[in-house]
Amino acid sequence: MKISDILQPLTAWKNLVKDPITIKDPLNRVAAPRYRGFHKNDLETCIGCGTCEAICQNAAIDMVPVEGIETKDGDSGLRPRIDYGRCCWCGLCVDICTTGSLTMSNAYQWIDNDPEVFRFIPGAEEKPWDTADKGYKRPENYTLNPLKRVSMEELNPADRIQGFMEIVKGFSRDQALQEADRCVSCGICVATCPAHMGIPAYIEAIRNDDLNQGMRILYETNPFPEVCGRVCTHKCETVCSIFHRGDPVSIRWLKRYIADQIPEHEYAAILDSPQEETGKKVAIIGAGPAGLSAAYYLRLQGHTVVIFEAQPEAGGMMRYGIPEYRLPYDQLDKDIKYIKHIGVKIRTETRVGRDISLESLHKDFDIIYAATGLHEGRSTRAKGSDHPKVYQAVNLLRDFTKGLEIPYEAPVIVIGGGNVAMDIARTLARLHMQKMGRVDITLTCLETEDIMPADREEIVEAREEGIQIIPGYGPLEVVSNGDTLKGLKTVRCVSVFDENGRFNPKFDHSDTQFLPASIIVEAIGQGMDLSYIPESIKKEMKTDARGRIQVDAYYQTSLPWFFAGGDIIEGPDVIHAIANGHTAAKRIDHILRGEQ
Amino acid sequence: MKYFEEDRSKFPPKNADGSFQIDLESHKFTHIWQGPQHPGVTGNMSLELIIQGDEVMQCETHVGYLHRGFEKLMERRKYIQCFPLVCRICVPEPDFNEYCFAAGVEELAGIEVPEKALWIRTLVLEMARLASYLMWMGGAAGSLGHGLPGQWTNYLRDYILDRFEELTGGRIYHMYILPGGVRNDLPEGFKQRLLEVLDDIEQIMKDVKTVMFNNTVFKKRTQGLGIIDPSWVEPYGITGPNARAAGIPLDVRKDSPYLKYPELDFEPVTGQESDAYTRLDVRRRDLLITVDLIRQILNKMPENGEYMAPLPNVLNWEIPRGETYVRAECTRGEYGYYMVSDGSMYPRRVNVRGPSYTHAVALMEKLVVGVNIADVAALMTSLHTYPPEIER
Amino acid sequence: MDYVIQELKTLFSGQNFEKKRGDLLFATLDTGVLVQALKHLRDMLGFRHLVLITAVDWIEEDLFQITYLLRNYTQKTDVGIRVFVPRSNPIMESIHTLWETAATYQRELHEMFGIDFPGSPRVNKPFILEGWQEIPPYRRDFDTKKYAEETYFPRPGRKTHDPETYMKQKLYPDGTES
Incomplete structure (x- = not known):
């Protein structure tokens, strides 16, 4: 035993004269500028995409409606509600937030006897830290989801101007997988798509490399994947949640990728065949997108469908309006051929009103769907x-x-x-x-x-x-x-x-x-030519002040046997035409089956 | 009837395998539990002790009080969702978990981490080492009846936590080392503030040495306590300071250099006596090495640069099929993650290898026999065990 | 590492060698030669440190993979030995005689996966989960979520909405256009 080992420890007494280092008022200590405290959410910027909920490993976030916030295109109307009994303050929700509306304050002191108050909707319920400028925000140059689109290869102007070759080359498998990976599967786009296509689902099918499944999802709502994969007005991309901070997912090109990869002769094995024959007959006037779409879905239900087309070939504006460099004819034919393959009959160069009268169609068919377009x-x-x-x-x-x-x-x-x-x-x-x-x-x-x-x-x-x-x-x-x-x-x-x-x-x-x-x-x-409807029928049909045919939400006119759709109702847009062909088909099917 | 046998050479009688014959009905033994709620144990574990007088005859380690099934929970979380989870496996030094998990994912997914991120990670791991040692030092002091040095080191730890708070946004669970890099660059003026804390630490550690390590009571109680024979290191899988105190210089930072350690200048601290005092002293010296390492890191770290590699969309992130093992040197020894991916978005299996797994069970049960009941707590802290990494 | 591959190949007919890094090798062995092989690795090839023993449940193939990770301190290399045992009869020879600490790992594997190591000290004694009634919880067919929901009390009042479905309800409930 050394004497120094007994004396040295006594030096600790020197601390008696030192100032204490404790924080005087710990309840009002201000946390660091990056501190991950209670959340803040800018409700105006938030679109309710729910990626915060998707990434939360604690299931601390619920997406709930908030009074005063309307559900509309590009905004689900939902907002995140956070359960602080579960939140672990990791801030991944802030990192993944597609709009950047969700951030965190540096506030962490909050005492209350009622546990229920610790579950609230940031931004909707006023909190003292809503105005705090400090707190965790996603750092710049840091993102958990790629914001840049995979670029699409295109013919350069000097080459493409030489002829009518298709300009857009389409994705390779690697490119498609990479682009499909960018989708956060929020589903905000589905409501905006006129056909309400299952966009997140078919993009997921691409990620899983299950293109047959992707094809089935496409055909559930749209029998023109090759066409829409090229010339759709892609309203979906304008509301894509990724668009708020980066490039929207190339939804249109991904759709095209699925259709391009599957050869025509494999369609039949992948897709549903028509149901048993019902013996009911539908005449469709005009083999454009609306008419063909209606025909496809009616035929699937087992009805006999005949389309009357004035032009030498089917396709309507998709063929006679859109130039080949945007939509090659063989790709259009691919879609149409499959519609024909399931048994839709198309009588080309048969103009209703000239080669065959509407009255005779009415006599021979149960229902008529007119989609004659704007030509x-x-x-x-x-x-x-x-x-x-x-x-x-x-x-x-x-x-x-x-x-x-x-x-x-x-x-x-x-x-x-x-x-x-x-x-x-x-x-x-x-x-x-x-x-x-x-x-x-x-x-x-x-x-x-x-x-x-x-x-x-x-x-x-x-x-x-x-x-x-x-x-x-x-x-x-x-x-x-x-x-x-x-x-x-x-x-x-x-x-x-x-x-x-x-x-x-x-x-x-x-x-x-x-x-x-x-x-x-x-x-x-463009305007429409409705001269094929005889005056006697036109008189019985409800029209508006400018003589346009009036239809209900299912494209049925005031005459129960007469439906009208496509551009003559919706104005020129291929995806709208396809969508309302489908809607009309569902209604017609109900009527033919005697359901109301 | 005698309740206490003074001649320990004959009592208790031994079985053929060398273990004691213990007959609890004889009333010559006391069956007690140390822990799980006991200020002298490191975290929530307990030792089931059988003592004769004040001497431990038999010990069994009981764990499970902190079992949260992390490894299983990870199997139903996407890789990114495991990230906030792993740090919770070890409270005092979560960053080793974050690093090992990130490094495992990066290796399986083939991600190249930017230079700056490697430096920041090295810094974070050394800061975590510092914080953990400082807190442990308080526990060690407390278990030997030294309240004062424990308070000093714990407030120093709080200064480190302050630096963690401004760097990572969290004090205890930092959730900062993400697969691909780190979540943010150093804040303005951070280096300077950290250097000031390092100066404080060096200053106070001098006092700790004087008051605690040069204290005759401390020496009397720890010298000769719980000697680990160097030949046990291999069969018992002993790593870190516990092995180094036995004179075996095991240190992952030197043996399998990772991050930026190859560019740093240091020698692993070793000891000779392999008793509790040596182990404590090895850690004290290792703590000072860490202070020096942090200075080196701050000096060598590039000012600018990317801190995060581009990641795919983490919500859809699939990791190619494969398995790997990554390790890091934490304050207690070898920390490792064995990870198996089946090619899906969810890990197939993540196995966490914490150094306490061997130290607190097989080794502890062996070492504690013959120890005075009052020294069991000191022995535990000298092994520096953390139960959560045993039961995950 | 090549000599390790060579030795494991010739002496123990090792397969599926996978060099993960310069210092990490994985190999698959038959269960029958495992103890011999580990002893050889330990005594002849310098892999003296048992890093860990753990298992992976390949339920689809009805197999448990047991991984033994060993470290050579002088060469600074690691080798991971995999063996596969059937899930229906998961028994493996104990290696506690080679490394004392192996007993702890084996006890945990018995508890968490239900893999038996006859002869391993205290292998049947509960380790982490005293009083556990269910199937071994680290098996893939044990559903943690279901267990948690049945065992604990979820907080009432939680309800969430999927944006896609909610927008359909609000904007086009019958599937027609908005």
Whole structure:
């Protein structure tokens, strides 16, 4: 034993004269700026996608409705409610939050005798820390889900302008798996899709590499996966939860990937066959997306379905409107062939009202579904627009598909800012390239570029292909000299819609342009031709003030045997047409089975 | 009737295998439980003791008071969801769990961790070592009746927890080392504040040495207590300071260098006597090495750089089929994760190897025989055992 | 590591060698040669530290995998030996004679997986789960969630909604367009 070992420990007494190091007021100690305390949620930014709930390993989060928050496109109306009896404060919910609305405050002191108060909806129930600026937030450059899309390979402008080759190449397996991986399966998109396709489910099928299952999910709501995988207006992607912080999931290309991978001859083995024959008969007028979709689902139920189509081939606007570089004919045929394969009969070059009367159809069939579409071009009615060298885009596109010569003399002016205008401009650009080796096309429209109705990529690609776009000008006068067209005089458009949101353009007449042209193509919208409905029937049918057919939610007119759908009801959009064909088919099936 | 036999050479009689013949009915033995609620045990475990007078004759370790079935719970959680779970396997130093789990996932998934993240991880692990040693030091002091040094080291630990709080957002469970990297960069001014804490620690550890290690009572009680023969290290799977105190320089940081340890300059601390005093002293010296290591890390760590590798969508994350074992040197020895993936989104099996598994059961039961009942607590703290890593 | 593979291959007909890292090797052996092989690894090849013993339940194949992880301190290498025993009759030879500490691992495996190691000290004595009535809980067919729901009391008043289903209810309940 050393004497120092007895004396040395006594040095501890020196602490008697030191200041204490304890915190004086521990209840009001402020936590570090990164501290993971009670949650905050910005209810305005939150879309109720539920990924916070999905990642919570403690099941501490419930998605619940909140008063005053409406369920609408892109917002489920639900908000997370957190049970602090379960929360472990890991903050993964903050990291994965698709909108970034969920954060944490640095508040952690809260004492209460009632355990129920520790379960609340952050943001909806006012808390002292709602305004705290400190607390955990997802750091920059850190994300638990990839935000960048897998880029889609496309033909470059110089190559694609040479012909009508499909521009978009489609995903490889690796690309599709990588893109499918980005989906957080929240399902917000399903409500926005007009057909309410099972989007998260088929994306999951891609991840599981079970494309047959993916195919079955696609056909549950949409018998046009090849078409929609290419030209769908993909409203779903505009509400994709990932879009709030990054690129939306390429839902459309993923759909296309499934359909592209499965050869046509395998469809029958994968998909459901029609049920037993019911002996009931349905006539469908028009083999466009709505008619074919209705036909497919009616045939699946075992009904006999005959489609009457005026054109030489089925497809409607999908064939005679959309150019081949966006939707190759063989891909369209693939979808249509399968509809035919299950027993839908299509009588082409049979125009109802000319080759066969509606009355005789009514006599021979139990139900008639009319989906004749919008095939009549609308004129700008500008002065001089009745000139023979002023053409309608829909007519030119139809003739071109049929293999007929169409006029292309440069310079060409296309009037219109929608997808049809882009289609005709880009078709003519390819013709220009083939015939003259250069593109001389100008596209002008009322809308300024930010409100042009065409898809953004259409505008970008059109420019890349050498088309000049002059947005924000309206046609004033077609200038001609006898049979020779000189050009188009335009005037700057100040506003397209009035304060009620109605189409009512206002012009600034001090700002006009003259665009020289050899031909002018009008592409400002299409109208319908309902002349096949005899006056006697039309009289009995309920119509609105402007003579449009009135239908209920199931596309049934006031005549129980007559349904109408597709573009003539919904306006031009392929996915809407497919969706309402399906809806009508469900209703028709009920009626035919004697169910109400 | 004599209730106490003074001549221990003859009593109690031995069985053929060398164990004692214990007849509880004879009233010459007392059957007592030390723990699970006892200030002298490290965490919630208990020793079922049979004593004769004040001397332990037989011991059986009982665990299970903290069993939460983590390994099983992980099997029904996605990999990312296991991340908040693993840190809870060891309260005083959760970061070794976070690191081992992350390293296992990274190895199975083939993820390259950015340089800066490796440095930050090394820093975090050494900070955790510091915090854990400081808390343990308090326990060790307490179990030997030294209240004062225990208070000093525990407030120092709180300073480390303050630094953890500003770095990771949590004091005890940091949930910071994520597969792929770490969750955030160092905050502004962090290095400076951490260095100040290190200075404090060095200062106070001098006092601890004077007051505790140079204390004759302390020495009397710990010297010669619970001697681990170096030949036991292999059959009993002894690792870490318990092995180093026996003169066997086992240290995963040196033996199988991971993270940035190859770039750091240090030598494992060893001892010779292999008794409780040596083990405690080895840890005290190891603590000072850690202080030095943190200074080295702060010095060498690059200022900028990515701290997180890009991950796939963690909600759909499937890990390729395979198995691996990753280890790290924690304060008690070898901490390891054996992970098996079946290619799905959920781990097939995660097995946590905590050093206490061997130290607190087989070794403890052997060492405690013949020890005075008053020294059992000191013996336990000298082995530095944590029950949650035994029963997970 | 190559000499380890060589030895295990020739002496114990080891298969499925998998070099996980430069310092970590996994190999599969027959149950019959396991104890011999571990003794050989320990005494002849320097793998003197038993890191862990654990099991994996491959219920689909009706097998338990038992993994023995050994470490060579001088070479700084590890070898993991896998053996497979049928789930229907899970018995494995004990190695507590090679490493005293193995008894603890074997006791746990018996409790958690129901794998028996005859002769291992206290192998039948409850270790972590005193008073356990169910099947061994680390088997894949033991449902922790179900057990928790039946054993504990879930907090009342919890209700959640799936966004997709909820939006359907609100916006297009009968499947028609909104």
